[in-house]
Amino acid sequence: QVQLQESGPGLVKPSQTLSLTCTVAGGSAISGNYYWTWIRQPAGKALEWIGRIYKTGSTSYNPSLKSRVTISVDTSTNQFSLTLRSVTAADTAVYYCARDGLRGYNDYWGRGTLVTVSS
Amino acid sequence: QSVLTQPPSVSAAPGQMVTISCSGSSSNIGGNYVAWYQQLPGTAPKLLIFDNNERPSGIPDRFSGSKSGTSATLGITGLQTGDEADYYCGTWDSRLSAVVFGGGTKLTVL
Numbered sequence: 001q002v003q004l005q006e007s008g009p010g011l012v013k014p015s016q017t018l019s020l021t022c023t024v025a026g027g028s029a030i031s032g033n034y035y036w037t038w039i040r041q042p043a044g045k046a047l048e049w050i051g052r053i054y055k056t057g058s059t060s061y062n063p064s065l066k067s068r069v070t071i072s073v074d075t076s077t078n079q080f081s082l083t084l085r086s087v088t089a090a091d092t093a094v095y096y097c098a099r100d101g102l103r104g105y106n107d108y109w110g111r112g113t114l115v116t117v118s119s
Numbered sequence: 120q121s122v123l124t125q126p127p128s129v130s131a132a133p134g135q136m137v138t139i140s141c142s143g144s145s146s147n148i149g150g151n152y153v154a155w156y157q158q159l160p161g162t163a164p165k166l167l168i169f170d171n172n173e174r175p176s177g178i179p180d181r182f183s184g185s186k187s188g189t190s191a192t193l194g195i196t197g198l199q200t201g202d203e204a205d206y207y208c209g210t211w212d213s214r215l216s217a218v219v220f221g222g223g224t225k226l227t228v229l
Binding site: 037046047048049051052060061062063096100101103104105106107109110111112 | 121151152154156162163164165166169170175207209210211215216217218219220221222223
């Protein structure tokens with residue numbers, strides 16, 4: 001069984017950088033033939049895809065966030081990370097990490113972590 | 120404004136059937152596989168359907184998916200109160216080179 005767990009600060013100040021890590025356990029973990037994805041959801045709103053990374057480091061990003069986002073992977077620790085720069089209140093959301101089965105569907109999800117952007 | 124269009128809400132009585140539509144374009148639904156997710160209140164989304172009409176292990180056959188052209192549909196039969204949730208469609212968009220989601224549909228089981 002694959003398990004994902006998000007970790008990182010729950011509060012970030014405006015204009016600063018949001019950093020989250022997702023730890024993957026089970027299955028073939030990060031080394032398997034999957035993409036590893038970040039998705040967010042503001043309260044009461046729809047899911048928003050942030051981007052994904054393959055074990056080789058190859059990435060794809062949401063065009064609307066691309067200038068501020070970096071996703072990286074560390075296969076030695078079975079972790080992948082999200083960095084979102086210059087945050088504003090509009091970046092306040094629950095952030096999920098998930099596994100992507102190579103055809104755009106996410107079959108395993110973390111529980112999500114709430115990140116609030118506020119001074 | 121979501122790339123994929125879903126009705127904001129649907130409702131039906133217990134035991135009945137309901138369908139939820141998801142409309143897109145040739146760059147997303149028209150040329151790629153569609154997935155459906157169920158999100159119960161306060162929880163992470165759960166994959167219900169992938170590759171247009173495939174169910175992951177453990178998902179009952181009350182849930183079904185179909186695709187025609189640039190639209191997709193999720194069907195739920197034998198509605199239960201436990202099916203009350205938000206449902207999202209998602210797919211790859213070849214023009215954006217990104218995964219896109221619908222705005223979500225709230226299912227109420229009356």
